[in-house]
Amino acid sequence: MSEETQLIDLAVQGDRGAFTALVEMNQERLFASMIQVTGSPDEAEEVVQEAFIRAFLKLDTFQRNSQFFTWLYRIAFNSALTRKRRNRARVSLDHWRESNGLEVTDPADAVDEPMLRQERVNLVRAAIQILSEDHRAILVLREMQERSYEDIAEILQISIGTVRSRLSRARNQLKVTLEAMDNEEDATPGSDSPT
Structure with a gap:
């Protein structure tokens, strides 16, 4: 069992330290990806923070048929699209x-x-x-x-x-x-x- 899988199991059981470790493992990569999506470091930072909050709240819905980062990326990407639609100017x-x-x-x-x-x-x-x-x-x-x-x-x-x-x-x-x-x-x- 990989370290990430163990951390996911612990985080699902309510271990905030395990979730914090998952954040630290994925934060830089997700931030870099969201800069490319949003075109703005400030916007990317907000999207990433929002994605981690949503991931924490929905962690029990994570189906392990994909990688954790892919699931997290999808949450962040959808968040970025929602923000862009809201700020349609x-x-x-x-x-x-x-x-x-x-x-x-x-x-x-x-x-x-x-x-x-x-x-x-x-x-x-x-x-x-x-x-x-x-x-x-x-x-x-x-x-x-x-x-x-x-x-x-x-x-x-x-x-x-x-x-x-x-x-x-x-x-x-x-x-x-x-x-x-x-x-x-x-x-x-x-x-x-x-x-």
Whole structure:
């Protein structure tokens, strides 16, 4: 019997120390995962705290046909989605880009390769945040967290076929969004377009 299994058994029986140990074993990994889902360390921290509270309250419902972390991740992921739905105020692309420092004020300053690479990473992150929740979730789980189709299906409680079709649609939507963002950047006054 693994240490985690023993801790789960003890926690189900009401041992708070065992649950605290489970939290310590999974907290960093869950936090890192939720940063990718929420896009914000502060939001991720709140989601993780909420997930651990819910896990503690529902620990007796944990069915051992999946890993504890997968169950915990599903709770946190659902919590993040619920919070996003509650705070549905969608931020405009321009505001998002400005708040994340994506506007290049002087094109001559953008020559530095690492800076260009970082700008591209930021652009992809911005594009992912614009996608629907379903598309964002699939992309984060598969591309950023490198989860298997089986894991994604279990976490999102959908079939593997649905995972594949949503992932395909999400990749296409991301491509379209990135192209639109690139075109918008090219049309910005002060860009290097010929006059």
